[in-house]
Amino acid sequence: MVNSIAAPTGTRLESLDFIRGCALFGILIMNIVGMGMGPAYDNPRVMGGDTGINLWTWFVVNVTFEGTQRALFSILFGAGVILFTSRPDSTDAYFRRNLWLIAFGLFNAWILLWGGDILYFYGLTALFLFAFRNLPGKKLLGLGIASFVLGAAWSGLDTYNMLDLHKRAVAAESIPAAQRSEQQKGAIEQWTNESRGGPSPERVVKLKEENQAGYISALRVRAPRIAEAQSWYAYRNFFDIFGMMMIGMALFKLGVLTLEARTRTYLAMMVGGYAIGMPLNLFEANWLMSHGFSGLARHQTAITYDFARLAQTTGHLGLLGLFLKSGMLSWFRTAMAAVGRMALTNYLTHSAVALIIFVFLGYWGTLERHQLYYIVFAIWAAQIVISPIWLKHFHFGPVEWLWRYLTYGKQPPFRREAPASGARPLPAG
Template sequence: MNALPVAASSDALRPVARAERIQSIDVIRGVALLGILMMNIPYFGLPEGMLNTLKFDHAGDTNFVTHQIIDIAFSGKMRALFSMLFGAGVILLTTRKEHSAGLSVADIYYRRILWMILFGVLDAYVLLWTGDILYAYGICGLFLFPFRKLAPRYLILASLVCFGFLMVKSTWRFLEMKQKREAYQQVVALEKQKKKLTDEQKADKEAWEGIVKNTKPDQKKIDEEIRKVRSGYVGAWTYYQPVNNEIQSRVMYNSYFWDAGGMMLLGMALFKLGVFTGRLRRRTYLGLVLVGYGIGLPLGWLAHQRMLEAHVNFAQYVDTYSFSLARTTYDIRRVVVALGHVGLIMLVYQSGWLRWLTTALGAVGQMAFTNYVMQTLICTFIFFGYGLGYFAKLTYYELYYVVAGVWVFQLALSPVWLRYFYFGPLEWAWRSLTYWKRQAFRIPKARSEPSISAAQA
């Protein structure tokens, strides 16, 4: 990329000064960051094969009620918020001075994104977090730069294309499932008539039986996961390495790319419309709450009931419905409930209520990268064998005691840390690598803040 004329030093590209930060965005990001742990904690603390049993069996017990609340009000919604704010961050970065000191905004932007991809690989393959989103965000970020100057209506349209693609895929998969079910039923009917089956018919029968088998917990696989994760780092790495390969390849490109990309494009549009910056009237934010919760929560409850039906009798579920309500409406529910959360957060922020809490949440959001990776370190230490080894020792609802403890810790630590440092430690490393220059880190005593400060993530 050709260097452009060097601008005055006052215009140099640099991290955003603390006074220039949009505090409302930090608060929303803090809520999203803490909220993400509610969805991640089951995958830190329990074998995946145990989750459906704990979440859906014994309707009305504490596990069931806990999952119902999490699924309807928060699952996917916090990640949606986080993804939207990533998109907002693209606009914040790229609308600054176009060129300075021989570096263009594109140079800075793509350096940040490429470093994020590397951090994501480390989070997944070294820290062993199979639910890592940094890699997916980095891959999506590679494609967002050309969209930065589009009008909000075009950004919204682009996001709808992503969501529409996922809806079509989920509907198509369900129809394929129904076809396999019908083929199986035809084979069963032939068997009852004592007719000899062809190889293709035998394959049809085996295909459906395999699908049904995969909906049930495999105790042998559960025991193997528990043994390896509790055995130590090498055992956990051996078990999760192929899982990471699957998630960061096939799942990433078939699902996460469109999911995160669509939310990021929507976030870019919402930022330009002033939704995240407090520019809208209170009644507008109240409208977001009423519409978002009024549509999303009832739809979420209905989707949860459908998932319960599928858990109880998967074959009957496939026979009864023509599409999967839970999967087809997934992004609709996520968007509207997430916007309801934004409306509620902004009403609290604008009113000045709970200032102590919004200040702490803003600090958590300002250190979102550090706090995200910190959650991985804390949870793997608590649950994996090279730490305390609590993997599969807590039931589903008890995991949320851990979540509450991490929340309290990060809400307390983040404001204190930012009294003494301009950045969270990973934010500092990320920005120093991006600008290829060591950034100021510790705040000098009894001195005013210099121009280089905590960057808008």
Template sequence: MENTLSLADQSGTKPAAVPPAILQPVARTERVQTIDIIRGVALLGILMMNIPYFGLPHTHDRTLFNLPAESTDYKTYMVVSILFEGTMRALFSMLFGAGILLFTAKKGLPDSQYTVADFYFRRMMWLIVFGLFNAYILLWPGDILFNYGIAGILLFAFRKLKPSSLFIAAFLCVAILFGKEIWKTMEQKDHRQGYLKAVQLEKQKKKLTDEQKKEKEAWLAVEKQTKPDKKEDAEIIKNRQSNYGAIFLALQGVNIKRESTKLYQFLFWDAIAMMFFGMALFKLGFFTNQLPTRTYAITLLAGYGLGIPLAYLAFRDQVAWYSNPGQVIDTQSFSFQALYQVRRCLEAVGHASLLLLVYRSGVVPWLMKALGNVGQMAFTNYLMQSIICTIFFFGYGFGYFGKLAYHQLYYVVAAVWAFQLVFSVVWLRYFRFGPFEWLWRSLTYWKPQPMRLQATESDVAAVAP
């Protein structure tokens, strides 16, 4: 979530060799500005994908895919799905991978009883705790901090691999997820065939076996997941508009499943695939603005040129699926949704390339600075989004859950963006870290870190191990 050593100046050239850094939090003058900018955009963009789950029942996609194509909600959903779905989280994960390399590049003090590994694993363990806090206390079941902490512990062992090896590791993770998606489709085909056979036998007035009944029920359950269920939606809305205790109990099972079964099946692989990519790109100098402008232009064109069409084809497949899943299973030989990881990685690299080109152009330096401040306080801003949105939507706050149309949720997103941009700029005029960054660092080094900007570097060295 943070970077700790500057590997390039603003012009993109490699700096001269510097003495090994002591093991302490990064000084503001040592931050890599481009990483902060990209992280800031990713952090703000994540809210675009999270907001429907803050403000609407988790079954909202069933309703949206069944809306008329000319409706405002449908058009909004299409644009968000094609251009941003999964891409902001991919960028965030890539930069987390880069942050692993930055943190572990530190050198310990000669007289310190701890190594960088000690602080690194303590840091990941506290991140897991923050993830539990976000999920169970702030009541956000879409938390990623828990997953990142688990993934970060594993990735420590891969930090010294060459970029080529990291790319291979990333592709293997993507292949695993691709295989899981294909396997899921094959299971659905089996259920569909079992259902059709069961229906045929019923028409012939033949008695179904228990196995045939299960196959029929399995396919009917698949079909049910594609159709709006007003009764289920009403129950969810009623719960989220109630008190804290009721919402906690309703989300407890969701959080437990997400941090166990779903973590193993999908979320862990989803995270480390992009983290491996991020580590490889960082080692190549991509995120630190060290590559030629021509390279960023090519990655922009390739990322968008391949990623956006794949995203459109995947969205079209989903429209067909929610319209008639039986027909899709019977006639479709391949689903572009299986290429989810490929297309979101391509689009994420395209987004990052665009940002780096804008940064180099110097067109909107004030915006780049503001986004960099958001990225520097990404940990605080991420948790702040949970706090703001749950208070705005849930019953123990303003109770707007289920009261806004899908497209209206993005007015809330715009308001939160404006607040976080201004808040980050103002806060960092007076303080070295965001409040949650300060807490995380203090827990990592097990000593309170200097907070106000008036603190000198000698003060920092005296406090940090």
């Protein structure tokens, strides 16, 4: 996501900044649901509406963006690892930099109360990437795909276990209640809780009250989830994040992320990725809707989820590469690149705005699903206008400046003496 933020402004790659900016906006599309209505992320029946425009909102977002934006973030972060470590004497700075990123993640989760923070995961995972930085692109790509497949296999095992639990629960229900063993009763109870596809209506009411009752109340109710995310989930999702970062390192070395690949490469990525990913995503979304967003349906769609996500991400990268090579809409490319250059500041701003709206102003769980995207569009509009203006007057975003200061232990220049573009122009054609 942000590993190239510390690059000298005269040597930046606008292609990386642009894709990072797009991924930043895309991940807000996904995060806003978790920020504003928590457990409704996977199931629109929990709250926020599951008919009409609200259902269509869930459908379009789920088919188009689900799982792909964090994948793009991870890929861009991996590319940043190569950029950063290519400088002389970067070893100490690299580890300090990522340890501070972990600290930013702790701040985002525990102070800004965003339980879906990814900075902590990225800083932690990056510590393991350093040893692979000098491998050639093709080896990095192979290792990255292998790591991703390993993570997908772990998810597959979880899915198998849940489907087996359903099978055992159904079998136990066919036995008269008086004759059921404790194990059979446990399977029925466990599956009953799992099959809801979300918390009970009574729990939803309680969650609304707790999240709307002020900062301390919201912190108290979110703390267990945050603690679990930054402990167990950090290990559980390691192979997924590590694999995507390795793929990003590979794509940078192979010239894909720097627009050095041929146009037909991006075309093949787009067509091939969407040809696999889009039908699978459509199938998964329709399966969930036709089965009432049940727990069983969710676990069934998990069978294809990871590979659909990888294919769809490939399609997105191909599309973005084709757009960049076309040279179209230079003003938009420049503006989005500025958003990407300030990715850490802008990402944390998302959490701060969500904290204000959903906790301090008490809107958690009160908006319909489609209304959440009015907030998303407003944030997009503000950041796509403010980011280029800010970077005309300053070398870095404010949090990027702080991160650089903490990394190197000395104060970097902040204000520009004269406006500058600060990005290497994209190659034409």
